[in-house]
Amino acid sequence: MSKLTTAAQDATPSADPAPGAPRPYRFPKPVRRASTALATVVLVMILGWAFLPEMFATHDPVAGVPTEKLQPPGEEHWFGTDNLGRDIYSRVVHGSALSLQAALIAVLVASTAGSLIGLLAGYLRGWVDDVLMRMVDVAIAVPGMVLSLAIVTALGFGTVNVAVAVGLAGVTTFARVMRAEVLRVTTAQYVEAAVVCGVRRWAVLARHVLPNALGPVVVLAALEFGTAILSVSALSFLGFGAAPPTPEWGNIISEGRNYLATAGWMTTLPGAIVVVVVLAANRFARILERPVRSEQ
Amino acid sequence: MTRPPNREPVLRVRDLTVTYHGIDSPITAVRGVDLDIMPGEVVALVGESGSGKSSTAHAVVGLLPPGSRMTGSIRVDGVEMSTLSQARLCDIRGRVIGFVPQDPSLSLDPTKRVGDQVAEVLRIHDATSQRAARSRAVDLLEAAGLPDPAVRAKQYPHELSGGMRQRVLIAAALACRPALVIADEPTSALDVTVQAQILDSLDQLTRDMGTAVLLVTHDLGVAADRARRVVVMSTGRIVEHGTPQTVLRSPAHSYTQRLIASIPTLGTAMARGRPEPREATPLLVAHRLVKEYRHPGRSGRRRSRFRAVDDVSFTIGKGETFAIVGESGSGKSTTARLITRLTSATAGDLTLGGIDLARTKGEALRQMRKRIQLVHQNPDASLDPRMTVEAIVEEPMWAFGVGTAPLRRARAADLVDQVALPRSVLQRRARELSGGQRQRVAIARALALQPELLVCDEPVSALDVTVQAQILDLLTGLQAELGLSYLFISHDLAVVGQISDRVAVMRNGRILELGTTEEIFSAPQSAYTRQLLDAIPGRGVFSA
């Protein structure tokens, strides 16, 4: 039986890598390690703030001590106090729950609605694809921020409404990515092979198309989380989010605007927290991206 | 005009080692290669994928990807390359060494006119004006055999065919009359008939200029036809070298022997001598099949249509292997898609065992799929990367609810045995396997439902020659064992000659000629078939 002996001979792995295959830029390994560790620490800490604010906050976030107003950062007040004598660090800690919640709602709205649209368009093709993607084109014509503002106008103000508005503005991105992925996968030979094997249309979708198309969408969702934090806090900064005195990252920074010259810490430190959180979230998305990329 | 005779080799490689960053550990692609090429000499560097032949060639031109390490010595025209400054290296590339790349469709800047891309070499190395360089480029294109060179020079790469693009690249490589040309698989992306013409042009030009050639190829036939000396590489080392006659007729190294034995040639094809085609009962009947596509992007004019398959009729008998041969664009793959009902015919009839197949739909069509299965060209793409081999092989049985889960698992194990894979592959994923193993998995999956007809769409063209031979053996064995019928699609007449009972030659969507393998090979009726047969590389050396 010659078959048995020959099959093992071609099992040598290929030694010629594709010359110069493009891959994303990679920082030196120690830099990558350090940034991954840092991102993890930041995310764990922020989740702690969001779920157990009382454990981390040092003062009451709402009730201020008028005699301690506008104090610079120090041992007692890590981030200083605002014009009402409230501890800014405690306000940032208590604000993280609302801000993260809003970002999460936005990403959920965008990814669920967007993926569904993209999936239907890409898998059913034909007129469904035409109609859905023309609608997406139209929505893309209105810039995301402007669309969010319009939706907030219609829905009214508040954290949840802002989150929904940001989410709806992000639907198009997910729809496009999902559709592109579904198209890529459905034209793949292994999907064709499944059809020839007699696998039913919806089983092909569930067993082959969805699992293989989902990776980039998950990465996008992680990336959109950072973007959503920024958009939500921008709208909150403009005054469309939670009504004061409830703290939210955006409105905390907004409250410091009148004291830029005298009490810079009121805006600088809360803003720095937002930057660090968004950087950590994006770093996390990049970590997710690597296995997805190597699969394709 | 030839160069003055010179005793010094134009290329002298000593102890060349090339290492790449692997995923876990470094991969050494080239291990201590020594190579000399004398002026005007044509040397073929032969090997399968992973042999290190391309890495050797790229090292000589200095085109190794970033992150790779090279040690050893490379002297070109007496100049040591490894210690040269970037500026001196640029001076030598293009002027002393020309480079003809592998895939002409990706090797020209899509946004620049082809004439200017040839002229660029002259602009870099000779202090010529843009005008002078352009007119010289037209001469060069003409010498490389490009028709209407003055018109073509003003066109962009996408307006040229693959063969024409390769002529442009040859013109650019030879523009400065280099002493050495490195040709890295220059024709493997082209059809056989074009391949022969391009290699003729390259031969002609380099002979006229006295340029030495390092021809990198996986095809021993091409090497034998074109080179004065053949160098065989395997796993990063040179295992054999000598004249084509000595290497091919009396190979000393076991790897070369295996390589040569694996090559399907006309000689071996006829020697195997398949039994006379039986008077078989017809299984599949295709009658006047037509597949039309609407031409993309022509909405301005009235519907213009394109017939990919044009009035094609044939019969496949039970237990028979029927082959369709053709070059790219011949309609052979579309025919395979029609038979497997991945696409529907515009007109014509198709029956399987007397039951209509062309117009069957929905659940009835799904039930028919039990009887016809498909093996794709590229096993990398035809297996779901997320599934284990066991799940892949079980899938057809799962789809039809055959047996219980334990029964299906047992059957999957049997199938894996049948295609001569160890049972340990069952729990692995496709990407952990080699190309040949993957194709075996694809065949196992196709056999799961015990089909009557297996459509094989170029099942071995993505594989190395030695692996090709193993898969062809497997298919032949399975046919004898299970009484399968094959529809075998291929561009390679030599492979077809080895496996098929009857052959149809397709071109431009039509069947030009149909007959037994014997008839097609010994008495071809159409000029095109003769041309295809003549274009098979290595005929002279092997059949003599």
Next chain:
Amino acid sequence: MIWYLLQRVLQAVFVVWAAYTLTFTVLFMLPSDPVAIMLGTASGGETTGIDPAQIAALRAEYGFDQPVIVQYLTMLGDALRGDFGQSILTGARVAERIATELPHTLALGGLALVLAVTLGFTVGMLSIYPRKRVVRSALTALPPLGIAVPSFWLGILLIQQVSFGWGLLPATGNEGFASLVLPALTMAVPTGAILAQVFAASLRVTLAEPYIDVVRAKGASRARIFYGHAIRNATLPTMTLVGLLVGNLVGGAAIAETIFGRSGIGRLTVQAVSNQDIPMVQGVVMLAAVTTVTVTLLVDLIYPLIDPRVRTRAAAQ
């Protein structure tokens, strides 16, 4: 070719119309009553106890008593003539208000676009071209940072440092070029960061193309490879982003104008949203949509001039 042009223009017109319909649906069909808002703001928040006759009169005056489809068609007809109704807050004509504010925002947006493109391409290029890895690493780290910084916070930092700290440029105001610099920079950083990332990625892909190997084998210098081949080919995919980037700037104007106390479309938008001034919001949304659609159309028309492959396809149509 004519067919290609015509097709693109028709597509653009369709998108603008559909965007109008979309905003109409969002703004007028969702559960917010413009008349209640109007009266609410007019009487300082107390909507109860207002004469129902007064409400009915207002409804009739603004046409809100008509069936939705009639309202839609009437407003669409008016919009086609350039009339977007009047503000329910101040009663001013929407089109006139936009026309007054537009020049301020155009100047700001124009400068921001120039800055964003310059920044984006320079940083993108410099994160690939230099031989020293340290330089490339440093420049590759910049865009992710630019993307993570909230633009409102960046604006505040700029005011604190540049205006208050160094006393260089005015923190607020509309007057002169100097007042444009900081808000334009605020808008340009996030946009430029995206551009830099896309351009760098595109350069990286282009440099790995086999044709670049061929150019290298011709003996081309590093500079020739970049300037002669890579940049042009890498710019093509980046161009399709321009429409999106201009849209980003429109959104960015809302933030920048608010922080720097400038008048302009952005400020107008924020005021309109704060007061739920629906006709005004719709006017602004349409302005944004027309802007992005026009820019995208221009890119579509310029693209064939740069990419011969698209030219061939366009000519075939």
